Amino acid sequence: MVNVIKPGIYKHSKSDREYRVHFVANHSETLEDMVVYEALYENDKSKFWVRPVKMFTEEVVIDRVKKPRFVFVREK
DSSP: OGGGOOSEEEEETTTOOEEEEEEEEEOTTTOOEEEEEEESSOOSSOSEEEEEHHHHTSEEEETTEEEESEEEEEOO
C-alpha cells in the first residue's frame, strides 16, 4: 500500500486545502502504514499530521458524491 502514496502536494476534498505529503512511516506498535503530511496553510492546531494510509486513500461522501479524501495535485 505504501507505493500508492507518493510525495507531493495533495488537496483535501472536503476543505479544498493543500497539504504536502512527505513520506509514509510505520506506527511503532502496530506497524501500520501512516502518511506524514504538512498543512500548507496557517493552522493553529498543528503544521504536521499523520493519518493511516487506509484512511488517507479512502473515499468520502461530499454532497452525496463519493470522492477520494485526498487528491494528488502536483510534485513538490
